Amino acid sequence: MSKPNTLIFVDLTSDDPAAAGEFYADVFGWENDPRPYGVFHRMVPGGNMYDSNGNETTIGNFHLGIHKADNTRPHPNNEGADPREIAGPGSKARVWILVSDDDTMEDILERAVSKGAKVLWKDHFWYEFNGFNSAFEDPWGNEIILWGKGGAEPQIPAHFTTE
Structure with a gap:
C-alpha cells in the first residue's frame, strides 16, 4: 500500500x-x-x-x-x-475537539450544560500530549473531550489535576 x-x-x-x-x-x-x-x-x-x-x-x-x-x-x-x-454507560468511543483561540473550555462547558449535557471532568493537564482538557457527555451519551494546547511552557493552575 x-x-x-x-x-x-x-x-x-x-x-x-x-x-x-x-x-x-x-x-x-x-x-x-x-x-x-x-x-x-x-x-x-x-x-x-x-x-x-x-x-x-x-x-x-x-x-x-x-x-x-x-x-x-x-x-x-x-x-x-x-x-x-443509543449507547449506555461504560467505555465507548470519544471525540476530541481542539478549542479555538477565540473560545474557552469554560464557555463551551457552560453552553453544553445549558443544552442538557453533563460535565464528566474538567481542569486537567496531560503532560504526555502537552494539553489542557475537560470532558462532557452530550444528552445522547456521547463523550466529548475538549483540548487546549499547552504551548512551550504551559502554566498549569494549582487546582488542575495532572498526569
Missing part, C-alpha cells in the same frame, strides 16, 4: 439527530447540515487545518456525523441493523 487509508469523519449516535445537530451547532458554532433532516446530520466546523508552524493549509477541517440509532444509514437493509438504541 503506497498511501495510508484516510479518516473521513466520525459519527455520533442519537435517537434525535435533528436535536443533536442543533446542540452541536449551538455549543460549537458548527453548521448543521441535515442529509436528510432527522436521519443523518453532518456537522461542518468550517475553516481549514493548520500546519506545525501555525499556518492555515488548504485542507478543510474534519466533519462530524450524527446518525439515528434506530436506523443507522448507510446500510444494505432499509430497516438498518441492531442495536437500535
